[in-house]
Amino acid sequence: KGRVRQVITIMRDITDLKKTEEVLKEMVERYSKVIELAQEGICIDDENEITVFVNDAFAKNLGYKKEELTGKSIFDLVDEKGRKILNQQIKDRKKGKSSRYEITVYRKDGEPRILLISATPLIVDGKYKGSISVNLDITERKRMEETIKMEREQLLSIFEGIDEPIYVADPKTYEILYVNKALKELFGSKDIIGKKCYKIFQNLDKPCDFCTNDKILGNNFGKTYAGEWQNLANKRWYRCIDKGIKWPDGREVRFEIAIDITERKKAEEKMKRLLEREMEFKLRTSHYFFNPICIAKGFLELAKEEDGIDKIEKALKAIDRIEKVVKNIITKGEIKE
Incomplete structure (x- = not known):
């Protein structure tokens, strides 16, 4: 009683896991300065879509500390629409495809941010071991575009x-x-x-x-x-x-x-023709008036030296009145002396 009679041992081959961790660790160490100095957010996920590394820019943009995001799934940062996008993107990563896409993620305080993500699969010994992505916040640009x-x-x-x-x-x-x-x-x-x-x-x-x-x-x-x-x-x-x-x-x-302005042009053209006809009428009228008047005045001037001076002067005054009327018609379009 109380003796150990049997021991069950469960063993798991973690060779691939260790290899993946080593590859990721080596990658981060090799490019750590570049990654940390980058203004764009950089994120590395394993084959289970668990975040194993983020740089300062990525964490700061989402309002987290780096350690808060490590071990977290990217799926925790998106809504239902975003999950559908991620599922399709993960399928492409597992096929060895790189791509660029837009997705809305949510900061720690709940504020939505739109990221332009350029993602590339990490392939180790021909197997999919995760992905690395460069994340550019394009929220302000999208708002401006909108x-x-x-x-x-x-x-x-x-x-x-x-x-x-x-x-x-x-x-x-x-x-x-x-x-x-x-x-x-x-x-x-x-x-x-x-x-x-x-x-x-x-x-x-x-x-x-x-x-x-x-x-x-x-x-x-x-x-x-x-x-x-x-x-x-x-x-x-x-x-x-x-x-x-x-x-x-x-x-x-x-x-x-x-x-x-076609109708206006037609009206202007019509008015122009009317004015031309009016001017023609005035010129013809003046000719018919002035010509005989000039003749009459010439004869009357000659007759002034003879008898009937008084009547002749009255005739000249009457002709002057006609002359004034005609001048008014021509210059002012008015029939008056």
Whole structure:
């Protein structure tokens, strides 16, 4: 009683584990200075996705101490969506594939951070033994991109609500980047994005001679230029207002709004013709008035030396009155003395 009759011994071959630990230890020791000085977060996980090493940058970015992350699983730092991403990435690592991907991780205080991860598998003797990753925090960049995207959508929403045609083009390639609803309706279902502006809008094979890119870009960037042109394709007149603006990808691009002034031009042309006809009428009228008046005055001047001086003077005064009326019609368009 109380004697040990049998001993069961359980043995586990940890050769591979020790080898993996040695490889990881050697890697960290060899590149420790580079790893610790790196501004990017660096993380090494074993084949079970347990963190065996992180540098200061990685720990600091997530609000942890280095020892708090060692022995922790990366899965503890992500949400359900992140776990799905990691599962797929781990499958790729085990196949020997490297990749770059984005994932949201959560700091110790719960704040979400977006990381751009470049991960590479660690292969020892042909076997997957974990991975090493370089982690770049792109949270602020993503927020800025989202802000720019939102501002762009707001801007384009405003453009869409304007009844006049608007387009944006790359001034270097002349490719159309955007057209609003009003301009789309002019071209029906025709897809014009990516096409040359001079070909689509003017039916030309080269940039327009009257192109205003030099007036709104370069040293003139931000300035507005306006002018009136007749479209060679549809023969309508437009008052075009051009300006260089920044596109979301950082490019300086050409913005133009074209206000259709065809009816105004027609009205101006009609008014011009009416004024020409009026002037012609006045000239013809003056000719018919002044010519006989001049003749009459000439004879009356001769008659002044004879009898009837009083009547002749009255006739001359009457003619002077007619003359004044005609002058007023011609110069002022008024029928009065």
